[in-house]
Amino acid sequence: MNPQELLYAETHEWVAVADAEGGKVATVGISDFAVESLTDLVYIQFSKSAGDAVAAGDTFGEVESVKAVSDLYCPVSGEVVAVHDKLADKLETLSDDPFGEGWMVKLKITDESALAKLMDYDAYKKMCAEQ
Amino acid sequence: MTEPLRKTPLADWHVEHGGRMVDFAGWSMPVQYTSIVEEHNATRGAVGMFDISHMGRLRFDGPDAGEYLDSLVTRRVADAAPGRIRYGLVTNNNGGVRDDVLVYHLQDAGGGSYWMMVVNAGNREKILGWIDEHPMPSSVTMSDLTTDWAMIAIQGPKALRLLQPVVEADLANMKYYTGCETKIAGHGGIVSRTGYTGEDGCELIVGANMATRIWEALLAEGVNFGARAAGLGARDTLRLEAGMPLYGHELNEEITPLQAGLSFAVTKGKTNHPGAEKIFASADDASLPVLIGLQLEGKRVPREGYKVTTGGGEVGGVTSGTFSPTLQRPLAMAYVNRANGEPGTTVSVDVRGSELPAEVVKLPFYQRAK
Numbered sequence: 001m002n003p004q005e006l007l008y009a010e011t012h013e014w015v016a017v018a019d020a021e022g023g024k025v026a027t028v029g030i031s032d033f034a035v036e037s038l039t040d041l042v043y044i045q046f047s048k049s050a051g052d053a054v055a056a057g058d059t060f061g062e063v064e065s066v067k068a069v070s071d072l073y074c075p076v077s078g079e080v081v082a083v084h085d086k087l088a089d090k091l092e093t094l095s096d097d098p099f100g101e102g103w104m105v106k107l108k109i110t111d112e113s114a115l116a117k118l119m120d121y122d123a124y125k126k127m128c129a130e131q
Numbered sequence: 132m133t134e135p136l137r138k139t140p141l142a143d144w145h146v147e148h149g150g151r152m153v154d155f156a157g158w159s160m161p162v163q164y165t166s167i168v169e170e171h172n173a174t175r176g177a178v179g180m181f182d183i184s185h186m187g188r189l190r191f192d193g194p195d196a197g198e199y200l201d202s203l204v205t206r207r208v209a210d211a212a213p214g215r216i217r218y219g220l221v222t223n224n225n226g227g228v229r230d231d232v233l234v235y236h237l238q239d240a241g242g243g244s245y246w247m248m249v250v251n252a253g254n255r256e257k258i259l260g261w262i263d264e265h266p267m268p269s270s271v272t273m274s275d276l277t278t279d280w281a282m283i284a285i286q287g288p289k290a291l292r293l294l295q296p297v298v299e300a301d302l303a304n305m306k307y308y309t310g311c312e313t314k315i316a317g318h319g320g321i322v323s324r325t326g327y328t329g330e331d332g333c334e335l336i337v338g339a340n341m342a343t344r345i346w347e348a349l350l351a352e353g354v355n356f357g358a359r360a361a362g363l364g365a366r367d368t369l370r371l372e373a374g375m376p377l378y379g380h381e382l383n384e385e386i387t388p389l390q391a392g393l394s395f396a397v398t399k400g401k402t403n404h405p406g407a408e409k410i411f412a413s414a415d416d417a418s419l420p421v422l423i424g425l426q427l428e429g430k431r432v433p434r435e436g437y438k439v440t441t442g443g444g445e446v447g448g449v450t451s452g453t454f455s456p457t458l459q460r461p462l463a464m465a466y467v468n469r470a471n472g473e474p475g476t477t478v479s480v481d482v483r484g485s486e487l488p489a490e491v492v493k494l495p496f497y498q499r500a501k
Contacts (some may be wrong), residue, residue: 039165039166039167040166040167040168040456042430042432042454043430043432043454045431062483064430064431064454066167066168066364066368066453066454066456067162067167067364067453068434069432
């Protein structure tokens, strides 16, 4: 994925929206900035599975580093269609390719209203620069 | 209005070299440069270099300086010969810990001696206030050297190999917990065989205007055998593995040194410091929680504030936790009821809603091979 074409949440998740499954599917991961801020990742766990209904703002998992633990938040409401469980065994993927192979969940969007609250690349970069 | 953060003489160097700066006790300090784990492993395997200039350095002069410091700390220090350094606690009238400190007795070039107390950055103002409340005899003078001098810790199995060429004192023949004035890179300073990582090493006190030059020279030489600059993140994981308490986590005004397992730093029968009777009484008080080590399986990490439980309910709380880079497992320190504090006991930690089994183990978790 090209990071400049993605949408971003304040909590550092990125979202790619594509037409699929007879509707719109959001692929969700966390940004390179988030991965670099965490560093020294030790663990990721997903709390949702395919078929679960989620609302924007729900947690879908947690990522643990040596220094701290962080929740992962659903940027939009929808139904979970895929969870990238294999990430747990190859955490380095998150550093190597956060916007591609580092994807975490795919959600079939049921309510697009939350998309409007997400930032574009430039706005997200500006937010990160201020942190 | 927020006070601007204080800067050590090495602050610009940290920023220029990728240090991720955070507010630590009012000081702008690097938590890491590249990775806590890489900096941690460099210290265990070769050398880690830490800027610890934020720590408070108070010098005491006068014939009664040793007795005066003795009246503030839990450890007998007045009888320390010049060259000796002792770890002790400054306690309040209830025996709670106001700070954990190093007391140095140092020989000066003229054949006399003076004393120094190194205090935690976050407690410096508090200790200065405590000294005001416990006036020094007129023969004793105190000077705060914190900003005129920088302090650098050089820690790891190759620390002496790195340092010896630039330090005049014979480091290999200095015992642990001794220190002296010496020449460092040709300039006057203090070297001590002390540290907070569980590794062999030294701490240097050098003039603030010399700090960057000495730091860069040591690092330039040290990279040849694996030395790295290391931040507060690695300092925390290293001290945790070594079972050393951190003020504000394992130590505070409500906890006595004996609850924290620091009986070695409390001289038996010494009663001239505040709270002495309360400290000794805490040894036998079964109602007071005690500090323990916890080790867990898996990768989820117990963090400060997480509850320690048994089938019978809450029995304590975690004060520090991390995923140990050396032992490759989650470790924590916690205060628990005495009945649950015996090594070998199994308890649970509530890690974000999951009750994970944890074994009570003896501290330290890690001890270097000697």
